[in-house]
Amino acid sequence: MLVWLPPALLVLFAKESAVAATEYVEDLYWPHGNVENGEGINGMYELNTKSRYNLLGRLFAAGKYVVITFPRIFIEGYEGKRCENDWLALYTENQASQLKGICDPSNRLVPSLGVFCNYNEPPALLGLPGQNITIEFCSDQVIEDAGFEFKWKTVLSPPPTPTPPKPKFPVIKKCGDTFVMGPNQERVIYSPGFEQGMYPSNVRCKWTIKGAGTVFLLESQHFELEDDEGHKCLPDRLTVSVQSEDEPASFGPYCGRQAPEILIRPKNAYVVTIEFSSDSKISWSGFKLLLRTAFPKPSICGRTTYMQSDKTSVSFYTPDYPAFNRQNKVCTFTVKRKAYTRYNAFEVRFNDFNLNTSSSYLMISSGDRSDTFSGMMNSNLSFIYAGPFKLQLKYSAKGDSKIGDRIQAEIRLLTLNPLPCSDDAFHCSSGQCVALEKFCNGIWDCKDGSDEMNELCHHDNSIARKSCGFSAVQPNMDTILDFNQYALEAKAHSWPWSAAIIRKGQKGDEPVCYATLISRRWLLTSASCMETNSNYNAYVVRLGSSQLNSSGDLFEIDYAIKHPQFDRKDKNNLAQNDLMLLKLSQHAKFSKTIMPVCLPPTKFFLRDNAYCMALGWMDADKRGERLAMEKLQRLLVCARRHVDAKMPILFAKGVRTRDEILEVHL
The missing domain is CATH 2.60.120.290 (Spermadhesin, CUB domain)
Structure with missing residues (x-):
């Protein structure tokens, strides 16, 4: 009996599976037929796909002709490029004998009947004498499209030479301006559609700025363009060029969240050109650029200054x-x-x-x-x-x-406090020293209450609780009576540290990875999952939601730290040290629906064969909704928190760090 699960948080037992490229091979024996690709999630083909179709014309078309047509082809590709990301390639029998593995990079060097994608479409039909034909489809790890369909049939005589297809040029939207900037002026330029939160497709914008005798600065106050694998900036890009009495200079291309920060000091007059273009596919939020001009400051070298006031x-x-x-x-x-x-x-x-x-x-x-x-x-x-x-x-x-x-x-x-607090005391914002045992005890021991209003305290009915591992909704873990049962419905918001990693610009909220909130800016997730989705700037984190298409807070990912000993050589087994830390671009605000999980002490010991609760997301699809799932797995996870030198910026008496780093050990 089939049972549809209602939208809810669920518990299940599962074992982590390795994520690898999808390989597919099919031999086609019939004298006519068709193949379609693009029936994955949201009607798009799958990422990281390697497919090969062998059309066995020698078997069914000996002495005849095979005609191939392409009713539909939507494969990631860009204007002026040679299908560098995803492609569909056709090979004759002799050409196919030179191929190596499916989608091996060296296959692109083999002569072919054609390599096709968007902006490089195939002819209306291909007619070949009865022979074996190999068709190979390859996709990378980011940005998919609606896929393709090809048909074939057998005819007795050679088909007529088709008329070459007329190129399809998209409707281009132009924008930009030309202006002069004098000394000590500021000006802001926006991407089109910035106030609506998304720039349009097929945009070509050009701004020309003229100046003389000043320093020119370009600063990014917001920058987010569609990114691609390897940050080649093929889909959408921004470039900056400078013409002056000095040698011409160019900067970029910029995309993703790699924002431009440019400063030039030409000898005399200069012209700065800023160009922005977008393709016909995914659009992100765009940019806001601040342009400034200024005279250089006078030198302070060798000076001595006296100060007497704050x-x-x-x-x-x-x-x-x-x-x-x-x-x-x-x-x-x-x-x-x-x-x-x-x-x-x-x-x-x-x-x-x-x-x-x-x-x-x-x-x-x-x-x-x-x-x-x-x-x-x-x-x-x-x-x-x-x-x-x-x-x-x-x-x-x-x-x-x-x-x-x-x-x-x-x-x-x-003016520093001449009486610093001892190691066993808390320093109040008012300057007092309060014993640590009075910290977060529900009573104002500091005159200003800073010992209780601290972010490490959470008060509920005058009872102080540490703000980790606390859920305002009691989870229903105690209802698990049979450890063999597959799934169990859970209460909404009973796991406030659960997080979903979602791809930007995607229809719906299909999560690519699960993460756990461990502090205001840090999450713990799977290194193998984020390695498969390596371009983390293309994703956002949703917190405070037990159902992904409902309310919740979205956060950008600032950067990621993979476990230094992460090892996934054997994709048939669980990865070793499969951990990655993600830092949010801003602090999360703790509430009843957003709260971090507690990390165990450094000497915490987990016995063998113990059951541990872990959170995840699963598709219990009733109306195309993505629901939160909890996975009950036999996992052994330990973590500790301390200051470590992951990003050295200061060299003198030891090495200091820019921020507190969370290091996780498995």
């Missing part, structure tokens, strides 16, 4: 800022505070830190402390230097760089 700040910047410094240079800047002031520390906050030359560095010295910075750093990171009355910044650049270096920092005075 109401003002002092700026440090590299020579020629906001342009990049491309010359050998040593620049020293000194800041002193008056001895009679109440301030006892300097704060150095970096608004811009970009050292592209390997030998370039910035050294900050204060008393016995000396820190050396190099590489690149996120904006708004700050460092505090307490005690001495003098702070010195030394920038050194040796060796030429095509890109150059750029630093800008603000220096302020601070």
Whole structure:
């Protein structure tokens, strides 16, 4: 008996299966017939497909002719390209003898009857003497289309030569502008349709900006164009070119979320051209670009500045800022505070830190402390230097760089608490020290209540709870009476740390991977799943939903960290260290429907053959809906959280990190 499951959260037992390319071979013996491809999810062909059809004409068309037609062909391809992503290729019997494995890259070097995709369509018909014909279809791991259909039949005489198909040119939508920017001006340009959240198809836009004697800056305040495998930017792209008395320069192409950040300092007049194009397929949200012009700042090298108030700040910047410094240079800047002031520390906050030359560095010295910075750093990171009355910044650049270096920092005075809290106390925002056992106990022990309003506390009916592993809806795990049963309906929002990874621009909310929220910005997922869907910028994360087509919050993926010992050589068995961390582009707001799971302590031991609860998504399809499923598996997962040097940006007394990194061990 078939039973349709209603939209609900479910529990099941399952074993993780390896995800690999789909290979398919079929021998076609009949004198006429047809083959269709494109009956997968949402009527599209499957990603990562390798198919080969052997049309055995020697068997059914000896002494006759085989006629092949293509009623439908929608295969990913781009204007001016040679079907580099997905393709349908036809080979004669002699040509097919040179082929290697299905969709082997070397097959593209073999002469063929034709390689077809969008913008490179086949003729109306192909007529060949009775012989074996091989047809091969190959797709990559990103961006599918509606597929194809080919038909064949047997005729006694050679068919007439068909009229070549007329090329189909899409309707192009044009946009852009030409304008002049004087000194210290700003201007914003948007992709068409930006306010509606999606740019249109087949767009060709061109902006021309003219200026003279100023630094020109292009900054991306929002940037998201359709991406492709290898970031070749074949579907949609943005490029920037510069013409001046210097050598012409070009930047890009840019796509995905690889946003342009461009700064030039021409000798005299210049013309900047920004071009944007989109194809006829998927569209993303577009871009918002800020254009600025400015005169270079005067040099501060060798200067000494005195500070006596926290109401003002002092700026440090590299020579020629906001342009990049491309010359050998040593620049020293000194800041002193008056001895009679109440301030006892300097704060150095970096608004811009970009050292592209390997030998370039910035050294900050204060008393016995000396820190050396190099590489690149996120904006708004700050460092505090307490005690001495003098702070010195030394920038050194040796060796030429095509890109150059750029630093800008603000220096302020601070008053630090002279009585820091002990290791067993919590430091209140009001300056008090409160014993740790009073932290998150439901009582305001700090005058300002910062010990209870902290994000690590969650209060429900005056009972303090840690904000992990807490569900406002009691899960129905205790109703699992028979461990052999396949699925069990669960309550909505009883697993608030469950997350779905969804592809952008896709009709419906078909998840490609499952993830678990472990903090405000971090999720844990399967490395093998995200390896199959390697272009994580093409996906978003949905939190706070037990049914994917209902409400919930969407988050961009900032970047991913794969377990360094992830190993998937044997695709027939479970992968080793199959873990990956995903960082959200912004913090998730905890609520009754969004809450992180608790990570076990570092010495947690899980006994053999223990049953563990894990969450996933499964299609219990009643109306084409995608429902949340819980999978009960025999998994052994351990995790620990600590600060580790995954992204080194500071070299001096050890290595410091830009952010807290979650490291997961299996």
